[in-house]
Amino acid sequence: MTGGTEIAPATIEQICSTEKGGEPGDDGTELCDGAFKAETIAARWCTIPTVASKLVSAMAAADGRRCVCKHWNTLISNPNFAKLLFTYTLPAVMIRRKHSILFHLVEYDRIEWHERRNNPLFSGVFEVLKPNSSSIKLDPKFEIPLLGTKVYANVHVLICNGLFYLSCSNNGDISLVCNPITGEFIRLPKHPRILKSCECEISRGFGFHPKTNQYKVMRILIFKHDHPMVVEMLRVGISTTWINVEVDYPKNLISISRSSVYLNGALHWIGKDVDDNVSIWAFNFDTERFQSFSIPSDHGPKVGIYEFSGFFCMIYFNEPITMWMMKRYGVEESWTPILVSSDRNINSSITIFHDYLAYHNRENKEYRIFRTDYSDNIQILCLVPSLIPLKDIIIGDNMEVHNIYSLNYPKLKFY
Known part of the structure; x- marks a missing residue:
């Protein structure tokens, strides 16, 4: 391995060996058929979290193929792996054009990026949309599941721990949770x-x-006349129906x-009251x-909220x-200001151009793009790519997993 931590050959053999006979356990006995016991996997996995998570997440970012090594597949199916992956792996940037069903993973040449960014003719990160772009690439491409609509501009996407929640504004019955890297998805019960x-x-x-360890989806309704709030929630993979959650809220919201x-086990929104106060x-x-x-x-009115490097930001x-x-x-x-500038080339890490702000951390290679307007022409999402099967991420028996790359991919009919 180059450009990173070296792994001893014995460690690689322990993880990826396909030989028969197994390895000795704590009591001196062999583990049958060369497989690891769950606790042994967890113990060994915890000794190499950074290296291993980088290896597997790099596989996801590179081409999204399935894991073909038997023991690697066992590792990424272990519940401990998901926690380690989302803890140690840097998020990636994915973008989608307004009317497209394809998401593109943004990959860039960091050396050429920093050389070109000072060029006055440089149009910014979204020169990436031009076919002759060399510093940034839009590969690979990942298709989102069909949502029973031809107008994909109306598809809303939310992210959490490498998963997409997809819903369609012109059909409230349609909603899915999917892993865009593997193509797996589950259909959620229809809304009330x-x-x-x-x-x-x-x-x-x-x-x-x-x-x-449950994923949850929420829908909040605020009625225009007397402003009552209705909060509905669904436990993904567990609930068969949405439930109403009784909450206290200010009547002037x-x-x-x-x-x-x-972030931090909570969902965050920007709220406004009758006096136009924002919180x-x-x-x-x-x-x-x-x-x-x-x-x-x-x-001013143009404000956005984000999770950034594990912190809540505006x-x-x-x-x-x-x-x-x-x-x-x-x-x-x-609250601490970390950026105040109208200069389009703020410093070596941040660039502002057109309707976007790009950030690059040279030390840990983190790369983020923030959209600075409210146009829906381009959708930008930041997530940790994952090869983990949905059945190993989402707890529950009330789900049927489909895959858009399967030959048996069903042509789903929605209500």
Whole structure:
């Protein structure tokens, strides 16, 4: 292996050996047929989390093929692997054109990127959309499952731990959870009917409850006239129906952002009250309660919220562009400005161009793109690519896993 930590040959043989006879256990006996016991796998896996997670995540980013080594497949199917993968692996950037069913994984040449970014003719990261781009590439391509619609501009995508939650605004019955790398997906139970959908705002959320290891989807309805809030939740892979969650909320809250950001076991939205005051609203999966905290300051209407390097962040896309980071989660006094500039070449790590902001950390190779406007022409998502099967990520027996790359891929008919 070059450019990284070296692994002793014995370690590689222990992990990937296909020889018969197995290895000695703690009591001196052999493990049958060359397979590892679950506890042995977990113990060995914990000794190489960074190297192994980089190896497997690199496989996912490279071409999305299935794991063909028997023992590697056993490793990535182990419940401990998912936790380690999402902890140690840097997120990747994926983008999609408005009307496309394809997501592209953004790969770039970091040396050429830094050489070209100072060129006044350089049009920014989305020269990537030009066929002659050399510093950034849009490969490989991953197809999202069919959603029973020909208008893919109406498809909303939320992310959590490498999974997509897909829903369609012109058909509330259609929603899926999928792994875009493997092509696996499960269809979710249909939503409860909205009698007067034109009289309410609909917001969605997709997150993970660490204590129960359950993925959950939320739909929030705020009706326009008297502003009552209806909160619906589904436990993915477990529930067969959506449930209503009774929550306390301020009666003067009139709207929240259409989509949410997941962090620290909670979903976050931007909320606005009748006096146009803006704050952050977070739904905690553990307490099933909303909490709010103030934003650092009001710099204008164009604002976005993000998870960035494990912190909750806000970006005001005005002049100057301002990025704030909450250094201590939930502590309003910990809001810290980490970027205040209108210079399009801020420093060696950040570049602003057109409607996008690009960040590159030269030390750990982290790369992020933030969209600075509200156009839906391009969708940008950041997730950890994963080869882990859905059945090993999502807990529950109430799910049927399909794969869009399978010859038996069903032509699903929705309600």
